[in-house]
Amino acid sequence: xxxxxxxxxxxxxxxxxxxxxxxxxxxxxxxxxxxxxxxxxxxxxxxxxxxxxxxxxxxxxxxxxxxxxxxxxxxxxxxxxxxxxxxxxxxxxxxxxxxxxxxxxxxxxxxxxxxxxxxxxxxxxxxxxxxxxxxxxxxxxxxxxxxxxxxxxxxxxxxxxxxxxxxxxxxxxxxxxxxxxxxxxxxxxxxxxxxxxxxxxxxxxxxxxxxxxxxxxxxxxxxxxxxxxxxxxxxxxxxxxxxxxxxxxxxxxxxxxxxxxxxxxxxxxxxxxxxxxxxxxxxxxxxxxx
Numbered sequence: 001x002x003x004x005x006x007x008x009x010x011x012x013x014x015x016x017x018x019x020x021x022x023x024x025x026x027x028x029x030x031x032x033x034x035x036x037x038x039x040x041x042x043x044x045x046x047x048x049x050x051x052x053x054x055x056x057x058x059x060x061x062x063x064x065x066x067x068x069x070x071x072x073x074x075x076x077x078x079x080x081x082x083x084x085x086x087x088x089x090x091x092x093x094x095x096x097x098x099x100x101x102x103x104x105x106x107x108x109x110x111x112x113x114x115x116x117x118x119x120x121x122x123x124x125x126x127x128x129x130x131x132x133x134x135x136x137x138x139x140x141x142x143x144x145x146x147x148x149x150x151x152x153x154x155x156x157x158x159x160x161x162x163x164x165x166x167x168x169x170x171x172x173x174x175x176x177x178x179x180x181x182x183x184x185x186x187x188x189x190x191x192x193x194x195x196x197x198x199x200x201x202x203x204x205x206x207x208x209x210x211x212x213x214x215x216x217x218x219x220x221x222x223x224x225x226x227x228x229x230x231x232x233x234x235x236x237x238x239x240x241x242x243x244x245x246x247x248x249x250x251x252x253x254x255x256x257x258x259x260x261x262x263x264x265x266x267x268x269x270x271x272x273x274x275x276x277x278x279x280x281x282x283x284x285x286x287x288x289x290x
Contacts, residue, residue: 001039005030008080017171029073032057042081042088050074050094064097071096104272105233106242112140114229115222115240116181122228128204130189132221134182135201139222139237141179143244143262145169146215146237152200159187168263177261245270 009027012018018026036053037045050071057067075091082088107115116136123129138144148168156164162178178186195202197210203217218237226235241262248258259270 001034001037001042001045004042004081004086005034005077008077011080019169019171022170025069026073026076029070030077032070033074042078042086045089047089047093050089054097064099068096068099104242104246105235105239106246107231107233107235107239111229111231111233112243112247114231115225115235116140118225118229122225125204127189127192130185130192131201131204132225134185134189135218135221136225136240137179137182137185139240140244141182142176143241144176145241145263146218148263149237150199150201150213150215150218153198154190154200155198157186157200159190170265172263172265174260174263 005027008030009023012026013020013023033053036056037049053074054067054071057070058064071094075094078088078091078094082090116133119129119132119136123132135149138149139146144166145168148166152166156166157178158164162180162183164176164178165173166176167173193202195210199210199212201213201218203209203211203213222235222237222240226233245258245262248261249255255267255270259267262270264270
């Protein structure tokens with residue numbers, strides 16, 4: 001099994017162009033399966049073995065979603081084997097655990113206004129204000145993931161151009177569109193940058209000035225501005241991504257377009273954003289009174 005796993009991971013990396021992070025995760029999840037199953041010949045693996053592996057993962061206290069990731073990796077591996085005419089257990093015999101649909105947190109319009117304007121009131125320098133405003137406007141105005149935001153280079157964004165391309169999750173290339181507000185913030189920010197560092201979003205701290213801002217730093221920044229703005233709910237960069245999708249859907253955007261803008265490979269992932277708040281529902285119901 002181990003030798004075939006190596007071949008499978010090489011296939012994912014070099015043929016399917018799967019992201020390095022996914023390769024690392026698949027290697028971890030599948031190695032756990034190898035250790036539990038005892039590195040058997042693949043044609044000896046039975047459905048009951050996978051069931052026992054799942055139970056062992058559950059006993060480790062792993063979340064159901066994490067356990068499912070292990071099983072998804074195994075099913076992908078088995079499909080690869082069958083595709084290459086290697087006898088093994090059918091992946092269709094392996095079920096995933098049902099997971100309750102998670103509740104999506106998003107910001108209301110007044111909360112969005114508060115957090116977007118927070119750097120004006122709380123930033124300690126003009127450059128910090130410009131950078132932080134840009135971060136918030138990009139996260140909310142484009143729906144970018146944090147990893148996509150911090151990997152942006154100055155050369156990707158051209159002043160005066162609202163559209164640029166990124167390579168997102170799964171190495172998929174998609175177009176991203178800036179709002180007019182984000183364009184203004186970008187112009188102000190780049191005019192204040194007197195350095196030649198290539199990352200768009202840089203650290204301004206003394207010890208790491210000019211380096212790409214970290215994921216943790218962006219998460220802390222968003223959390224802090226939400227708190228300073230008086231927003232009581234938990235706010236993360238992903239909350240702004242949720243808010244981006246929710247706002248578009250409320251304004252009448254079709255779900256397929258939102259799927260493309262978010263960079264989702266599956267429409268099912270986008271469907272978690274089709275929730276609406278009670279205030280909006282009441283507005284829809286009030287149409288009956290007109």
